[in-house]
């Protein structure tokens with residue numbers, strides 16, 4: 001399955017491309033209090049980042065063994081919405097294939113957060129959506 005967070009649609013577009021290639025089902029992360037896609041969200045994000053607040057995300061019931069996990073990079077790290085998802089959902093024993101979208105940042109800068117929040121998952125850090133046959 002493909003689990004992703006997307007505020008302005010870039011990550012959603014990549015998630016959709018993956019599902020078209022693999023046939024996997026899509027799951028879009030929803031926040032209890034969604035970010036608004038407008039400049040005010042930067043105020044909220046900056047405040048959350050400074051105070052270490054991670055937004056609340058729903059727990060989901062059924063999670064497949066292989067997960068394509070997509071998120072935007074925010075503030076040189078995994079977006080807080082995905083961090084909230086990983087705090088709410090235990091991915092122990094699963095295989096995670098992470099993918100990101102960003103302006104310039106690379107996946108690597110978010111890997112330590114991914115490993116910290118999914119410590120007992122197997123992470124395929126070499127996964128690239130464009131390499132799916």
Ligand SMILES: Cc1cc2nc3c(=O)[nH]c(=O)nc-3n(C[C@H](O)[C@H](O)[C@H](O)COP(=O)(O)O)c2cc1C
Nearest residue numbers: 006007008009010011072074075076102103104105
């Ligand atoms: C709050 C915020 C912080 C961001 N921080 C970064 C960053 O540190 N590095 C980067 O390359 N892009 C950064 N971006 C750009 C997003 O990662 C990029 O636009 C991404 O594709 C958005 O994905 P989405 O359309 O799925 O929400 C940031 C965007 C936002 C809204």
